[in-house]
Amino acid sequence: MATTVTNRVASQSLNGQDVKVSVIGADIADLQLFEPGMLCTNQSSSKTGTVNRVDYFGNSFTITPIQPDKNFESVSTYGYLAVGETVSVAT
Secondary structure: OEEEEEOOOOEEOOOOOOEEEEOOOOHHHHHHHOOOOOEEEEOOOOOEEEEEEEEOOOOEEEEEEOOOOOOOOOOOOOOEEOOOOEEEEEO
């Protein structure tokens, strides 16, 4: 089963570096389902990564690209995870 959340703050996504996904509203409750190592997919670019860290008391989590020479950027914004981007997390 996959849980889908929407990113609400643009975040830089460079090769091999974690990208921060910020959520609001009902998506905050979904953070409780996430654990490090879960597979994530950027819905626009189909790029993949794994959950690295979850801020259970806040509103964000970080994703590490699946390959160290890749990133988790959106199709529309080179080098960034765009605002409004949908991220699917395999829970």
